[in-house]
Amino acid sequence: MPEPRRVFRPMRMRTYVLMLTSNDKGLIAELEIELAAIRLGIPVLRPLNEHARCDLGFDIGGRIWKVQCKWGRLSPSQTVVIVNTGGSRLSPGGYVRSTYTEAEIDLFGVYCGEIDRCFLMPASLAAGKHTQYLRLAPPRNNQRACITLASNFDFGGAIAQLGERCHGMAEVVGSSPTSSTPFKDDPTIVGSNPFRDQLGYWMERVAAGEEVIVTHRGKPRIRLSPATNLA
Numbered sequence: 001m002p003e004p005r006r007v008f009r010p011m012r013m014r015t016y017v018l019m020l021t022s023n024d025k026g027l028i029a030e031l032e033i034e035l036a037a038i039r040l041g042i043p044v045l046r047p048l049n050e051h052a053r054c055d056l057g058f059d060i061g062g063r064i065w066k067v068q069c070k071w072g073r074l075s076p077s078q079t080v081v082i083v084n085t086g087g088s089r090l091s092p093g094g095y096v097r098s099t100y101t102e103a104e105i106d107l108f109g110v111y112c113g114e115i116d117r118c119f120l121m122p123a124s125l126a127a128g129k130h131t132q133y134l135r136l137a138p139p140r141n142n143q144r145a146c147i148t149l150a151s152n153f154d155f156g157g158a159i160a161q162l163g164e165r166c167h168g169m170a171e172v173v174g175s176s177p178t179s180s181t182p183f184k185d186d187p188t189i190v191g192s193n194p195f196r197d198q199l200g201y202w203m204e205r206v207a208a209g210e211e212v213i214v215t216h217r218g219k220p221r222i223r224l225s226p227a228t229n230l231a
Helices: 022-039 155-169 192-197 200-205
Strands: 056-060 063-074 080-084 087-093 096-099 106-111 117-122 131-135 189-193 212-216 219-224
Touching: 022 056, 022 063, 022 106, 022 117, 022 155, 022 219, 056 131, 080 106, 106 131, 117 131, 117 155, 192 200, 192 212, 200 212
Parallel strands: 063 106, 189 212
Antiparallel strands: 056 063, 063 080, 080 131, 087 096, 106 117, 212 219
């Protein structure tokens, strides 16, 4: 009689998920953002007490930028980083939700552990909001209004822009020195939809000395320059 045929069944691998508390995620985000800044040669400062509105201070261009660090999570579709930009505290009447103002912080630092990436947003983008959404890819329907692309706030690029605003050239040094990129005197061109959706962000850039041309359907419509240039 022939020997019975042996059937080999693949072993089932167990997936162990590390359960992180909100405090764990906040601490990890803060450390990752701090490390990302140090890698770019940015001096980082920390508040002495644990209840300050900002988590870190970045010394860029002779100015201390107050940074609030947040954990970002991926959406079920893995196309959006969801950031809780507000805060909460326990009171005798229960949890009280709050938001941040531009007077309290200058920047939101975001770390998404699922993709191991850091982002840096101006406070004007998320001030007064409880949640901010950063899209990792454009939507399939080509929608442009009310869309915030994560690539516009990549950590290294955002740091370089801060250096340019303060010095007229990038002076932040990293593994690929951004200071080698000369400051562009040409105006920045932005579409009317992104300009409308991020009005505070573009106003901040113009106030810092940048000229911006706003287009509509590919045609220039208005040119913005700092108010100091009007004198």
